[in-house]
Amino acid sequence: MNQVLRDKKAIAAFVVPGLILYTLLVILPIVWSGYYSFFDGTAGMKNWAFAGLKNYGKLFKDKNFLNSLSVNMRYVLMVTAGQVFFGLLMALIFKFWVKKFGALVRTIVFFPVVLPTVAVAQLFAKIYEIQPHYGLLNSLLAGVGLESWVQPWIGKSSTALGALAAMDIWVAIGFYSVIIYGALLDISNEIIEAAQIDGCNGLQLFLHILAPLLRPILVTCVIFSFTGTVKMFESALALTGGGPGTATRSLSMYMYDTAFTYMKTGYGSTIALVIFLICVVGSRIIRFFDWDYRK
Amino acid sequence: MSSKNTRKLAEALKTVLIVVIVLVFLYPLFWMVTASFKQPTEFVSKPAYALNSGFYFQNYVDAWTRGHMSVYFVNSLINTLLSLVLIVIFSVTISFALTKMQWKLKGFMAAYFGFGIMVPVATTLIPLAQIFQKTGLYNTRTGLVLVYTASAISFSVYLITGYLRALPDEIIEAGIVDGCSIYRLMIDIVLPLMKNAIITVLVIQFFFKWNDLIYSMTFASKSSLKTMQTGLLYFENEFGSKNWGAIFASVSISVMPMLFMYLALNKAVIEGMTAGAVKG
Incomplete structure (x- = not known):
C-alpha cells in the first residue's frame, strides 16, 4: 500500500509542474528584487551599476518615499480600524438585533465584497463628483440643504484619503462582519444567557464575555485587513490616481512609478522589498496579540 | 413611559437602523444601475439622485462597441x-x-x-x-x-x-x-x-x-x-x-x-x- 503512496514518478508528476511555475514566477522574483535593490539605474542599460546599500540610505532622505510611507500608514490605520470595528459592530447587530430576514440582510451587506475594485472605484468617483455636475453625495447634500458641505471630496488633499478609506471600508464591512458573526454563533447561547441573568448590560456582556472569546478571530481579521491595506494600490489608482498631487500615493504606487515610469529598476526594487518587509513584520507583530496562538 | 412602550420604541429604532444599513449597502448599486439607463441630458438637467426617466440602452451599446x-x-x-x-x-x-x-x-x-x-x-x-x-x-x-x-x-x-x-x-x-x-x-x-x-x-x-x-x-x-x-x-x-x-x-x-x-x-x-x- 505504501508503495502506491511512495510512487516517486507520481509525486513528481503531481508536484513538479506547479513547483516550477511557482518558483519561477513567485519565489525567484522576490530573490531577484532583493538582488536588484543593490543596484542603481535601469536594468540592462548602460547606467546599471552596483550601488551597495545606497538605495537603502536614499529611502530615508527621499521626500517622495517618506510621503508615500506616511500616506500608506495613515490609510492602513484608518481602513484596518474601520473595517474591523464596523465589521464587529455589524456582526453584533446581526446576532442581537436582526430578528427577521437575517440571511437577506447579511447577503446585502456582503454584496460589495464581490464587486471588482475598479468598478467600485469608478462608481465612487461618480458618487464623490462635483464637476461637471454634482455626484450622488453632493447632490444629496444639496438636496437636504447642506449646501455648505458640498465639496470636491476626492479633489482636495484634506479629504481625498478619507474618501478613499471610506470606500474601502464600505466594500469590506460585509466580509469582516460575516467572519465575526460566524465566530459569534460558535459562542454558546447559554453563556450569553447566564451573563444576562446575572445582570450584565450590553457593554459588560461585550467587554467581559464576548471580546475575550472573539479575540483570536479579531486578531485574524486585523492581520487580513493589514496585509490587504499595506499593498494599497488598485482602489487608490482607480479612484484618485494617487492625487490630488501625492495626497493618496501609496508605497506600491510610488514603486510602480519609480520602476515603470522613471525606469529606476534598482530603487524601485528597494521600495518593493520594503513593502514586503512591512507586510511580514507587521503581521508577525499583530499575531503577537493572539495569546493562544503563541503557545 | 411604561417599560413596555420603551421596549417597543427600542424595537422600532432597531428596525430603522437595519433599514438604514441595508440602504447604505444597496443604494449605491441601485443608483449605478439607474444611472446606466439615463440619457446624457438627464445628468445635466436633474440632480444625480433622480431616477432614470426611461431605459436608454444606447449607453450599453456605446460601452460594448465604441x-x-x-x-x-x-x-x-x-x-x-x-x-x-x-x-x-x-x-x-x-x-x-x-x-x-x-x-x-x-x-x-x-x-x-x-x-x-x-x-x-x-x-x-x-x-x-x-x-x-x-x-x-x-x-x-x-x-x-x-x-x-x-x-x-x-x-x-x-x-x-x-x-x-x-x-x-x-x-x-x-x-x-x-x-x-x-x-x-x-x-x-x-x-x-x-x-x-x-x-x-x-x-x-x-x-x-x-x-x-x-x-x-x-x-x-x-x-x-x-x-x-x-x-x-x-x-x-x-x-x-x-x-x-x-x-x-x-x-x-x-x-x-x-x-x-x-x-x-x-x-x-x-x-x-x-x-x-x-x-x-
Whole structure:
C-alpha cells in the first residue's frame, strides 16, 4: 500500500509542474528584487551599476518615499480600524438585533465584497463628483440643504484619503462582519444567557464575555485587513490616481512609478522589498496579540 | 413611559437602523444601475439622485462597441477561466502529494508553498517584467495566465490541504487495497470528495482573477489583450469624462458576472470568500 503512496514518478508528476511555475514566477522574483535593490539605474542599460546599500540610505532622505510611507500608514490605520470595528459592530447587530430576514440582510451587506475594485472605484468617483455636475453625495447634500458641505471630496488633499478609506471600508464591512458573526454563533447561547441573568448590560456582556472569546478571530481579521491595506494600490489608482498631487500615493504606487515610469529598476526594487518587509513584520507583530496562538 | 412602550420604541429604532444599513449597502448599486439607463441630458438637467426617466440602452451599446467592452469582457473571461483550470489542477495534485503521499521533502515543500501567501504582488512585479520581456511573454495571454496561476498556487494549496487533512486516510487505503492506481485514486476517489474545497478555490480565484488590475495593466497593455479592469481604468481617457451613461453601463457590465455568480451561489460564495480568514 505504501508503495502506491511512495510512487516517486507520481509525486513528481503531481508536484513538479506547479513547483516550477511557482518558483519561477513567485519565489525567484522576490530573490531577484532583493538582488536588484543593490543596484542603481535601469536594468540592462548602460547606467546599471552596483550601488551597495545606497538605495537603502536614499529611502530615508527621499521626500517622495517618506510621503508615500506616511500616506500608506495613515490609510492602513484608518481602513484596518474601520473595517474591523464596523465589521464587529455589524456582526453584533446581526446576532442581537436582526430578528427577521437575517440571511437577506447579511447577503446585502456582503454584496460589495464581490464587486471588482475598479468598478467600485469608478462608481465612487461618480458618487464623490462635483464637476461637471454634482455626484450622488453632493447632490444629496444639496438636496437636504447642506449646501455648505458640498465639496470636491476626492479633489482636495484634506479629504481625498478619507474618501478613499471610506470606500474601502464600505466594500469590506460585509466580509469582516460575516467572519465575526460566524465566530459569534460558535459562542454558546447559554453563556450569553447566564451573563444576562446575572445582570450584565450590553457593554459588560461585550467587554467581559464576548471580546475575550472573539479575540483570536479579531486578531485574524486585523492581520487580513493589514496585509490587504499595506499593498494599497488598485482602489487608490482607480479612484484618485494617487492625487490630488501625492495626497493618496501609496508605497506600491510610488514603486510602480519609480520602476515603470522613471525606469529606476534598482530603487524601485528597494521600495518593493520594503513593502514586503512591512507586510511580514507587521503581521508577525499583530499575531503577537493572539495569546493562544503563541503557545 | 411604561417599560413596555420603551421596549417597543427600542424595537422600532432597531428596525430603522437595519433599514438604514441595508440602504447604505444597496443604494449605491441601485443608483449605478439607474444611472446606466439615463440619457446624457438627464445628468445635466436633474440632480444625480433622480431616477432614470426611461431605459436608454444606447449607453450599453456605446460601452460594448465604441468603448471596446466586448473585447475586454471576453479577454477577462478567457484569462480567468484558463487560469482557473490550471489553478485547480496544480493545487489539487500538489496538495494531495503534500498531505497523503510519503516522501522526503514533504515538510520542506509544504513550508515552501506556504511562503507565497505573504508575498505582495508589488514585490514581484519588477523582476516579472524582466522575465516576461526576456522570454517574449510580455503582452501575451500566455504570460498573463501563467502569472495568474502561479500567484494563486500558495493560497489554493493552503485551502485544499486544510480539507485533505480532514479526509480520513482509510478511504484512500481502501482504494489502494481495491487495486486503484494512484491516478485512478485521484480521479475517482479524491476529486469527488474534494468537491467543496474545489468550489471554494474556484469562487475565491474567480474573484481574484476577474478583479485583477495590477498584473493585466502591467503585462497586457496591448488593446486587443486588455482586460475588463484595465479597460475600465482608462475608460474615461478614451471615452471622455462627460459620458457618464456609458461609464455607468461599463461598470455595470463588469459587475454582472460577479453579481450572477453571487445570486446563484450565494452561500458557496460567502463561505468561499471567507474561508481563508476563518481557517487563518
